Amino acid sequence: MGEQTHWAGVRLRLGGVETVHLVTLHGALLDSRSWRAFGEALEPAKGIRRLDVTLPGHSDDPSDISPHSSGEIVEALLPTVRRLGDAPVVLCGHSWGGMVALDFAARHPELVQGLIVIESSWGTATTAWEKLGTAVARALLRFVSPRTLARWSAADYGRHCDTTRRYVEATVGGRTRQQIAAVMQAVFSFDIRDQLEAITQPTLIVVGQRNRRTHNQATKLAAKLPEASLVSVSDAGHLPVLDNPQETATIVKRFLHQHFGVETGETGPAVAPEPPD
DSSP, X not given: OOOEEEETTEEEEEEEOTTEEEEEEOOTTOOGGGGHHXXXXXXXXXXXXXXXXXXXXXXXXXXXXXXXXXXXHHHHHHHHHHTTOSSOEEEEEETHHHHXXXXXXXXXXXXXXXXXXXXXXXXXXSSHHHHHHHHHHHHHHTTOOHHHHHHHHHHHHTTTOHHHHHHHHHHHHTSOHHHHHHHHHHHHHOBOGGGGGGOOSOEEEEEETTOGGGHHHHHHHHHHSTTEEEEEETTOOSOHHHHSHHHHHHHHHHHHHHHHOOOOSOOSOSSOSSOOO
16 A cells, blocks of 8 residues: 655655555545545556545544644645645545545645545535534534444444444544544535635546435536536445445546546546436
8 A cells, every 4th residue: 555654744645656646635533544445446557646645633643633624724735735746636535525625726726637526515504404404413513422423423424335334433433522523613614615716627526326415516516617527436325435445446547547648447438327316
């Protein structure tokens, strides 16, 4: 899987050959291990230098309770991305990581040549139903222990894959109340709708076929971004990179080949034949 290093307070795992820098950003309360199976499925591809980032606020240090906004994460990532050299940079974010990727691309479009947004969102309170759901979640987090939250999250995200269930329960259950509060405050406050016009890079929007909760907003996001395509991963819920890493990797490799000429061994279209319902 390559060596692990630290740049600007961000932990990275490197692998592959430098042609395109694929920077992966994990979801809220998870960590870079969520990309492990996906990374193994990518390994045969040439021309990909992968950096699996552990985001601020998600280390094993209980005192790590930052950040309070996606903008703070963008600033933490900025020196790392600037050091990557001349090869194209493609940000690949899952859920909260996808929100950060969108924010980064909007703030610094000159540094990002492509985006892959997996099971993500432009905001968690952009409709009346979303506002209600966010308000309920905020209230529950005040009283629910990390272990209880971990069990609930595992039961939800791991409905389609036992590996996903075990990973989510172990990872979320290892967070402190303070870490959970800080991260989720940033998630609940995120809204990038007014900055979407700044995102003109080729963008791949990925949803899990079985998680219909994300399909409506993903469809709208694909319609608003001028260079976006929308893909559904079969037999997958909120974590396609764990539920179906092989198909997710194939879709990503096709996207990288299509837009950057990367030799991935996948030459078919990046868009899946069946869009999400």
